[in-house]
Amino acid sequence: MAAPTIDAPAVKVLNRADLTKRLVARLGHDEAVVAGIGNTNFDLYAAGHRPQNFYMLGSMGLACPIALGVALAQPERGVIVLEGDGSILMALGCLATIGMVKPRNLTIVIMDNGIYQITGKQQAATAITADIVAIARGAGIANSHWVRDEAHFDELIARRLDAGGPVLLAARIDDKPGIGQTPRDPSLIRHRFMQGLGTGRVSALDV
Protein backbone atom coordinates (compact mmCIF):
# COMPACT_ATOMS: atom_id res chain seq x y z
CA MET A 1 0.00 0.00 0.00
CA ALA A 2 1.37 3.42 -0.91
CA ALA A 3 2.29 5.78 1.89
CA PRO A 4 0.07 8.82 2.28
CA THR A 5 1.66 11.99 1.07
CA ILE A 6 0.18 14.77 3.16
CA ASP A 7 1.10 15.51 6.77
CA ALA A 8 1.40 11.90 7.75
CA PRO A 9 4.84 10.46 7.24
CA ALA A 10 3.83 7.37 9.16
CA VAL A 11 0.37 6.10 9.90
CA LYS A 12 -0.70 2.99 11.70
CA VAL A 13 -2.92 0.62 9.75
CA LEU A 14 -6.10 0.38 11.78
CA ASN A 15 -9.16 -1.86 11.67
CA ARG A 16 -12.51 -0.57 10.45
CA ALA A 17 -14.64 -2.43 12.99
CA ASP A 18 -12.47 -1.28 15.90
CA LEU A 19 -12.37 2.31 14.68
CA THR A 20 -16.14 2.35 14.19
CA LYS A 21 -16.75 1.06 17.71
CA ARG A 22 -14.29 3.64 19.00
CA LEU A 23 -16.19 6.41 17.22
CA VAL A 24 -19.63 5.24 18.36
CA ALA A 25 -18.43 5.03 21.96
CA ARG A 26 -17.48 8.72 21.78
CA LEU A 27 -20.86 9.96 20.54
CA GLY A 28 -23.20 11.39 23.10
CA HIS A 29 -25.47 13.90 21.43
CA ASP A 30 -27.70 11.74 19.18
CA GLU A 31 -25.41 12.41 16.24
CA ALA A 32 -26.62 11.12 12.88
CA VAL A 33 -24.24 8.50 11.49
CA VAL A 34 -24.56 7.64 7.80
CA ALA A 35 -22.62 4.59 6.68
CA GLY A 36 -21.82 3.76 3.07
CA ILE A 37 -22.24 0.63 1.03
CA GLY A 38 -20.71 -2.68 2.03
CA ASN A 39 -18.42 -3.32 4.96
CA THR A 40 -18.70 0.28 6.09
CA ASN A 41 -22.33 -0.10 7.06
CA PHE A 42 -21.84 -3.67 8.25
CA ASP A 43 -19.32 -2.49 10.84
CA LEU A 44 -21.55 0.39 11.94
CA TYR A 45 -24.37 -2.07 12.52
CA ALA A 46 -21.98 -4.38 14.37
CA ALA A 47 -20.98 -1.52 16.67
CA GLY A 48 -24.54 -1.53 17.98
CA HIS A 49 -27.58 -0.06 16.27
CA ARG A 50 -28.44 3.52 17.19
CA PRO A 51 -31.70 5.24 16.31
CA GLN A 52 -29.76 7.92 14.38
CA ASN A 53 -27.89 5.43 12.16
CA PHE A 54 -28.54 5.25 8.43
CA TYR A 55 -27.33 2.18 6.54
CA MET A 56 -26.94 2.76 2.82
CA LEU A 57 -27.45 -0.55 1.04
CA GLY A 58 -27.10 0.56 -2.60
CA SER A 59 -26.17 3.81 -4.37
CA MET A 60 -22.42 3.45 -3.98
CA GLY A 61 -20.73 6.79 -3.51
CA LEU A 62 -23.74 8.60 -2.11
CA ALA A 63 -23.09 8.35 1.63
CA CYS A 64 -21.49 11.82 1.75
CA PRO A 65 -24.27 13.48 -0.27
CA ILE A 66 -26.89 11.87 1.99
CA ALA A 67 -24.98 13.07 5.05
CA LEU A 68 -24.69 16.56 3.56
CA GLY A 69 -28.46 16.68 3.16
CA VAL A 70 -29.00 15.64 6.76
CA ALA A 71 -26.42 18.17 7.95
CA LEU A 72 -28.16 20.97 6.06
CA ALA A 73 -31.60 19.90 7.27
CA GLN A 74 -30.51 19.67 10.92
CA PRO A 75 -27.70 22.18 11.48
CA GLU A 76 -27.79 21.74 15.26
CA ARG A 77 -27.10 18.00 15.06
CA GLY A 78 -23.67 16.53 14.51
CA VAL A 79 -23.56 14.38 11.38
CA ILE A 80 -20.86 11.80 10.73
CA VAL A 81 -20.45 9.83 7.54
CA LEU A 82 -18.41 6.63 7.30
CA GLU A 83 -17.32 5.92 3.75
CA GLY A 84 -14.86 3.67 1.95
CA ASP A 85 -12.09 4.81 -0.37
CA GLY A 86 -13.54 2.98 -3.39
CA SER A 87 -16.90 4.63 -2.83
CA ILE A 88 -15.60 8.16 -2.39
CA LEU A 89 -13.52 7.77 -5.57
CA MET A 90 -16.83 7.30 -7.39
CA ALA A 91 -18.24 10.57 -6.07
CA LEU A 92 -15.31 12.97 -5.72
CA GLY A 93 -17.48 15.85 -6.91
CA CYS A 94 -19.42 15.78 -3.66
CA LEU A 95 -16.25 16.81 -1.79
CA ALA A 96 -16.22 20.00 -3.84
CA THR A 97 -19.85 20.64 -2.96
CA ILE A 98 -19.16 20.02 0.72
CA GLY A 99 -16.08 22.26 0.55
CA MET A 100 -18.17 25.01 -0.99
CA VAL A 101 -21.22 24.73 1.27
CA LYS A 102 -19.09 24.23 4.42
CA PRO A 103 -21.55 22.61 6.85
CA ARG A 104 -19.88 23.01 10.24
CA ASN A 105 -21.66 19.99 11.69
CA LEU A 106 -20.42 17.45 9.12
CA THR A 107 -17.55 15.02 9.77
CA ILE A 108 -16.42 12.60 7.07
CA VAL A 109 -14.43 9.50 8.00
CA ILE A 110 -12.90 7.69 5.03
CA MET A 111 -11.92 4.08 5.71
CA ASP A 112 -9.10 3.62 3.21
CA ASN A 113 -7.79 0.13 2.53
CA GLY A 114 -6.86 0.80 -1.08
CA ILE A 115 -9.16 -1.95 -2.39
CA TYR A 116 -12.69 -2.62 -3.56
CA GLN A 117 -12.91 -5.14 -0.79
CA ILE A 118 -16.35 -6.68 -1.04
CA THR A 119 -16.14 -7.43 -4.77
CA GLY A 120 -12.88 -9.34 -4.50
CA LYS A 121 -10.25 -6.87 -3.28
CA GLN A 122 -9.53 -5.25 -6.62
CA GLN A 123 -6.98 -2.49 -6.17
CA ALA A 124 -8.22 1.09 -5.99
CA ALA A 125 -6.37 4.22 -7.06
CA THR A 126 -5.94 5.11 -3.40
CA ALA A 127 -3.46 2.24 -3.09
CA ILE A 128 -1.19 3.69 -5.77
CA THR A 129 -1.47 7.40 -6.36
CA ALA A 130 -4.68 8.98 -5.08
CA ASP A 131 -4.37 10.73 -1.71
CA ILE A 132 -7.83 11.29 -0.28
CA VAL A 133 -6.68 13.99 2.16
CA ALA A 134 -4.95 15.94 -0.62
CA ILE A 135 -8.05 15.61 -2.80
CA ALA A 136 -10.32 16.79 0.01
CA ARG A 137 -8.13 19.80 0.77
CA GLY A 138 -8.00 20.65 -2.91
CA ALA A 139 -11.80 20.43 -2.98
CA GLY A 140 -12.05 23.05 -0.26
CA ILE A 141 -12.25 20.92 2.89
CA ALA A 142 -9.30 22.55 4.61
CA ASN A 143 -9.71 20.50 7.78
CA SER A 144 -8.69 17.18 6.25
CA HIS A 145 -6.25 14.91 8.04
CA TRP A 146 -4.71 11.48 7.92
CA VAL A 147 -5.29 9.54 11.12
CA ARG A 148 -1.92 8.58 12.63
CA ASP A 149 -3.17 6.11 15.22
CA GLU A 150 -6.02 5.44 17.65
CA ALA A 151 -5.07 8.24 20.05
CA HIS A 152 -4.85 10.72 17.18
CA PHE A 153 -8.29 9.57 15.99
CA ASP A 154 -9.75 10.22 19.43
CA GLU A 155 -8.20 13.68 19.46
CA LEU A 156 -9.45 14.56 15.97
CA ILE A 157 -12.97 13.36 16.77
CA ALA A 158 -13.04 15.29 20.04
CA ARG A 159 -11.93 18.48 18.28
CA ARG A 160 -14.01 18.10 15.14
CA LEU A 161 -16.63 20.74 15.92
CA ASP A 162 -13.94 23.30 16.82
CA ALA A 163 -13.01 23.52 13.17
CA GLY A 164 -16.07 25.60 12.33
CA GLY A 165 -16.46 23.78 9.06
CA PRO A 166 -16.56 20.29 7.61
CA VAL A 167 -13.83 17.87 8.68
CA LEU A 168 -12.49 14.87 6.75
CA LEU A 169 -10.46 12.19 8.50
CA ALA A 170 -8.84 9.47 6.42
CA ALA A 171 -7.73 6.28 8.15
CA ARG A 172 -5.64 3.57 6.55
CA ILE A 173 -7.33 0.30 7.44
CA ASP A 174 -6.58 -3.37 6.93
CA ASP A 175 -8.41 -5.69 4.58
CA LYS A 176 -10.51 -7.47 7.20
CA PRO A 177 -14.14 -7.76 6.14
CA GLY A 178 -17.05 -6.29 8.06
CA ILE A 179 -18.04 -8.18 11.19
CA GLY A 180 -21.78 -7.52 11.05
CA GLN A 181 -24.54 -7.98 8.50
CA THR A 182 -27.10 -5.18 8.30
CA PRO A 183 -30.63 -6.45 7.70
CA ARG A 184 -31.53 -5.50 4.14
CA ASP A 185 -34.80 -3.69 4.77
CA PRO A 186 -34.55 -0.21 3.23
CA SER A 187 -37.95 1.09 4.25
CA LEU A 188 -37.38 -0.04 7.84
CA ILE A 189 -33.94 1.61 7.84
CA ARG A 190 -35.44 4.87 6.61
CA HIS A 191 -38.34 4.73 9.05
CA ARG A 192 -36.07 4.12 12.05
CA PHE A 193 -33.62 6.82 10.91
CA MET A 194 -36.38 9.40 10.60
CA GLN A 195 -37.80 8.43 13.99
CA GLY A 196 -34.28 8.89 15.38
CA LEU A 197 -33.99 12.33 13.76
CA GLY A 198 -37.41 13.39 15.00
CA THR A 199 -38.85 13.69 11.48
CA GLY A 200 -40.67 10.38 11.31
CA ARG A 201 -44.33 9.90 10.66
CA VAL A 202 -46.53 9.10 13.59
CA SER A 203 -49.33 7.72 11.47
CA ALA A 204 -50.12 7.00 7.84
CA LEU A 205 -52.05 10.26 7.76
CA ASP A 206 -48.92 12.34 8.36
CA VAL A 207 -47.46 13.78 5.20
Add this chain to the structure above:
Amino acid sequence: MGGLRGVVMMQTSGFALIANALASLIVPYQIPAVLVVSERGTLGEFNIGQATVARTMRPVLDSIAVEHHTLTDDATMPFIVDKSIKQAFTTQSPVVFILSPLLTGGNPLAAAKLK
Protein backbone atom coordinates in the same frame (compact mmCIF):
# COMPACT_ATOMS: atom_id res chain seq x y z
CA MET B 1 -35.26 12.45 5.78
CA GLY B 2 -33.85 15.28 7.87
CA GLY B 3 -37.11 17.19 7.80
CA LEU B 4 -36.60 19.52 4.87
CA ARG B 5 -38.19 19.07 1.47
CA GLY B 6 -36.18 19.76 -1.62
CA VAL B 7 -36.34 19.64 -5.37
CA VAL B 8 -33.52 18.25 -7.50
CA MET B 9 -33.10 19.91 -10.86
CA MET B 10 -31.14 18.56 -13.80
CA GLN B 11 -30.94 18.30 -17.55
CA THR B 12 -31.75 15.08 -19.43
CA SER B 13 -28.11 14.02 -19.51
CA GLY B 14 -27.86 14.63 -15.78
CA PHE B 15 -30.81 12.32 -15.27
CA ALA B 16 -28.96 9.65 -17.22
CA LEU B 17 -26.28 9.62 -14.52
CA ILE B 18 -28.57 8.89 -11.61
CA ALA B 19 -30.17 5.58 -12.54
CA ASN B 20 -28.41 3.82 -9.65
CA ALA B 21 -29.42 6.45 -7.13
CA LEU B 22 -33.05 6.19 -8.27
CA ALA B 23 -33.17 2.41 -8.34
CA SER B 24 -31.13 1.56 -5.25
CA LEU B 25 -31.80 4.48 -2.94
CA ILE B 26 -34.87 6.57 -3.76
CA VAL B 27 -37.22 3.76 -4.79
CA PRO B 28 -36.40 1.03 -2.25
CA TYR B 29 -36.10 3.49 0.64
CA GLN B 30 -39.43 5.04 -0.47
CA ILE B 31 -38.09 8.58 -0.49
CA PRO B 32 -40.58 11.13 -1.86
CA ALA B 33 -37.96 12.86 -4.02
CA VAL B 34 -39.19 15.57 -6.39
CA LEU B 35 -37.10 15.76 -9.56
CA VAL B 36 -37.32 18.34 -12.33
CA VAL B 37 -35.67 17.43 -15.61
CA SER B 38 -35.35 19.93 -18.41
CA GLU B 39 -35.89 17.90 -21.54
CA ARG B 40 -33.24 18.17 -24.15
CA GLY B 41 -32.76 15.92 -27.17
CA THR B 42 -36.15 16.35 -28.78
CA LEU B 43 -38.04 18.98 -30.78
CA GLY B 44 -35.11 20.73 -32.32
CA GLU B 45 -31.98 19.05 -30.98
CA PHE B 46 -28.72 19.43 -32.94
CA ASN B 47 -26.63 16.99 -30.91
CA ILE B 48 -27.26 13.31 -31.62
CA GLY B 49 -25.83 12.31 -28.24
CA GLN B 50 -28.48 14.35 -26.49
CA ALA B 51 -31.18 12.92 -28.76
CA THR B 52 -30.13 9.38 -27.88
CA VAL B 53 -29.97 9.90 -24.15
CA ALA B 54 -33.39 11.59 -24.17
CA ARG B 55 -34.88 8.30 -25.33
CA THR B 56 -33.58 6.50 -22.25
CA MET B 57 -35.42 8.68 -19.78
CA ARG B 58 -39.02 7.48 -19.78
CA PRO B 59 -38.21 3.78 -20.26
CA VAL B 60 -35.90 3.94 -17.24
CA LEU B 61 -38.60 5.57 -15.13
CA ASP B 62 -41.25 3.14 -16.34
CA SER B 63 -39.01 0.17 -15.65
CA ILE B 64 -38.84 1.11 -11.97
CA ALA B 65 -42.44 2.36 -11.84
CA VAL B 66 -41.59 5.96 -10.96
CA GLU B 67 -44.39 8.43 -11.62
CA HIS B 68 -43.48 11.03 -14.25
CA HIS B 69 -45.29 13.85 -15.98
CA THR B 70 -44.20 15.79 -19.03
CA LEU B 71 -45.15 19.44 -18.63
CA THR B 72 -46.06 21.01 -21.95
CA ASP B 73 -48.04 24.17 -21.21
CA ASP B 74 -48.76 26.80 -18.59
CA ALA B 75 -52.46 25.94 -18.38
CA THR B 76 -52.11 22.37 -17.12
CA MET B 77 -48.81 22.74 -15.29
CA PRO B 78 -50.11 24.11 -11.96
CA PHE B 79 -52.63 21.31 -11.51
CA ILE B 80 -50.19 18.57 -12.51
CA VAL B 81 -47.41 19.87 -10.28
CA ASP B 82 -49.59 20.59 -7.25
CA LYS B 83 -51.38 17.24 -7.27
CA SER B 84 -48.25 15.26 -8.06
CA ILE B 85 -46.19 16.75 -5.27
CA LYS B 86 -49.02 16.05 -2.84
CA GLN B 87 -49.20 12.49 -4.11
CA ALA B 88 -45.47 12.02 -3.73
CA PHE B 89 -45.76 12.73 -0.02
CA THR B 90 -49.00 10.90 0.66
CA THR B 91 -47.68 7.79 -1.08
CA GLN B 92 -44.03 8.26 -0.05
CA SER B 93 -42.92 7.83 -3.65
CA PRO B 94 -40.71 9.91 -5.97
CA VAL B 95 -42.09 11.99 -8.85
CA VAL B 96 -40.34 13.40 -11.90
CA PHE B 97 -41.48 16.47 -13.83
CA ILE B 98 -40.08 16.59 -17.33
CA LEU B 99 -40.06 20.10 -18.77
CA SER B 100 -40.84 19.71 -22.46
CA PRO B 101 -39.52 22.19 -25.03
CA LEU B 102 -43.20 22.84 -25.69
CA LEU B 103 -43.27 24.53 -22.29
CA THR B 104 -39.80 26.02 -22.11
CA GLY B 105 -39.25 26.93 -25.73
CA GLY B 106 -36.29 24.59 -25.86
CA ASN B 107 -32.60 25.31 -26.13
CA PRO B 108 -32.03 28.88 -27.37
CA LEU B 109 -28.86 27.76 -29.11
CA ALA B 110 -30.87 25.30 -31.15
CA ALA B 111 -32.89 28.11 -32.69
CA ALA B 112 -29.69 29.63 -34.07
CA LYS B 113 -28.30 26.33 -35.35
CA LEU B 114 -31.48 25.14 -37.00
CA LYS B 115 -32.12 28.20 -39.16
